[in-house]
Ligand SMILES: Cc1cc2nc3c(=O)[nH]c(=O)nc-3n(C[C@H](O)[C@H](O)[C@H](O)COP(=O)(O)OP(=O)(O)OC[C@H]3O[C@@H](n4cnc5c(N)ncnc54)[C@H](O)[C@@H]3O)c2cc1C
């Protein structure tokens with residue numbers, strides 16, 4: 001089996017968000033980058049499938065050279081080789097175009113991604129890639145098993161879940177509890193240093209352009225209500241906040 | 245401009261968030277949008293789209309929620325109407341359907357849109373990024389444009405008007421996928437759609453202590469949510485888990501009971517209009533994101549709130 005795992009390189013959730021150059025550029029200053037929280041689940045499931053079924057796992061990132069520590073981490077966790085499409089990931093369509101262009105004709109049985117990135121929270125790259133390659137797509141996938149040329153998945157829907165059988169190849173956006181997160185061990189980290197990481201140029205161009213960024217207005221002070229008079233909160237919510 | 249709205253149905257009717265999307269679409273340049281509804285519905289409910297500004301509803305009756313089929317319906321509707329701007333809400337279903345259609349048409353897509361587009365110079369949209377911690381203004385340059393709006397950014401208020409309902413047929417292809425089983429909690433308020441959410445964290449101590457929270461939710465007509473450890477511990481079902489890795493909610497009122505307010509939890513709730521925090525620890529970080537706070541024991545505070553809510 002051949003599995004492609006697409007990982008995004010995103011600011012840690014606890015990172016302070018700030019902009020520079022007249023609010024036209026995200027400030028990377030002092031920001032810790034990580035593999036997208038959901039992409040970690042996709043990678044972990046791919047490595048599990050490699051252990052149980054035997055698979056070649058390739059990781060792909062669309063990003064600049066500063067993504068490489070995260071790509072190496074994915075190799076340390078158990079991917080076999082890596083590809084970096086050398087470009088700033090400007091919009092979903094652009095990223096999807098790169099992934100589809102790379103994957104086309106390479107015979108991947110599964111293309112696994114996270115449900116969404118944690119910076120732009122779009123949740124659309126998997127669907128776009130699948131449409132570009134003429135494949136079915138599923139997201140958010142919470143369970144995935146492979147039997148021959150079929151996959152059985154469990155997918156979250158509003159207020160419940162769906163069990164689906166599908167032909168593969170297919171594209172999936174993953175979320176917990178699809179697999180246990182994996183932490184690289186020493187052996188993995190050593191091995192990752194010599195695993196192949198290919199850098200390829202991007203194709204096409206983005207369909208959007210950032211004009212500027214803004215931070216939300218500061219939150220007003222929290223109004224405290226003594227616990228003994230908790231009931232008065234309900235009146236405040238009705239009369240002052242007008243939400244009841 | 246020709247505008248098409250991809251809507252979602254629940255219990256045979258438009259979801260409230262889809263009515264918001266129709267209202268939003270009707271305000272882009274004042275022209276009446278066409279609505280696509282896929283699923284099961286009754287015709288009188290579908291005509292309701294007219295109240296929110298739609299001229300026509302294309303209805304494709306489908307027993308099962310298959311993303312491949314839904315996205316083909318959308319593509320066919322775009323072709324039929326010649327729509328240039330496609331609007332939906334932001335939801336897991338719409339993400340999947342809109343993405344497939346945008347990928348096929350090589351079109352730009354922007355999610356979490358918070359305002360009407362500015363068309364004075366090009367087509368510029370504002371959206372929320374970094375889980376609500378910032379906003380971006382982006383120009384969309386493709387001929388066809390896909391927008392997914394955040395819930396609660398426009399008011400869906402009926403203004404009168406009529407929409408015709410047409411049955412809409414196309415050649416559906418499930419692309420080798422079939423739905424074996426659908427499990428859906430019935431008779432429950434939908435969490436992402438709810439106007440009021442009452443949510444519990446580890447401070448609720450265990451699944452056997454949830455009743456006071458459920459009582460308040462019932463008195464307020466609220467949906468219930470929880471923090472991630474609570475669903476990880478199986479105290480509550482997974483689909484109730486709110487936050488960065490769970491459901492993102494945007495109710496008018498979010499009441500957090502015994503939740504510390506970790507940044508990953510806040511990422512799922514910071515679009516709420518009013519946040520109430522009940523926590524016994526005055527230093528709990530959640531108070532910094534709250535509008536109203538009560539420092540106290542949830543088990544003493546909740547019954548008092550329920551009593552007051554019942555008296556409304
Ligand atoms: C990558 C990643 C993703 C994550 N995604 C999510 C997510 O989507 N959603 C999410 O919720 N978390 C998420 N988390 C976990 C998050 O970091 C926190 O661990 C979690 O939100 C804490 O849950 P909690 O507030 O219920 O529990 P705790 O942090 O244990 O807080 C319990 C609170 O209850 C209060 N309390 C205790 N007893 C009482 C009482 N009797 N009365 C009143 N108050 C009481 C305590 O003072 C405390 O503040 C994620 C973490 C990571 C690393």
Ligand SMILES: Nc1ncnc2c1ncn2[C@@H]1O[C@H](COP(=O)(O)O)[C@@H](O)[C@H]1O
Nearest residue numbers: 006062089113114116117122123124125
């Ligand atoms: N720059 C990127 N490089 C590789 N994969 C990406 C990139 N951006 C997004 N993805 C993948 O697409 C998924 C959905 O992303 P999005 O639609 O941007 O929320 C992510 O969880 C990743 O698996």
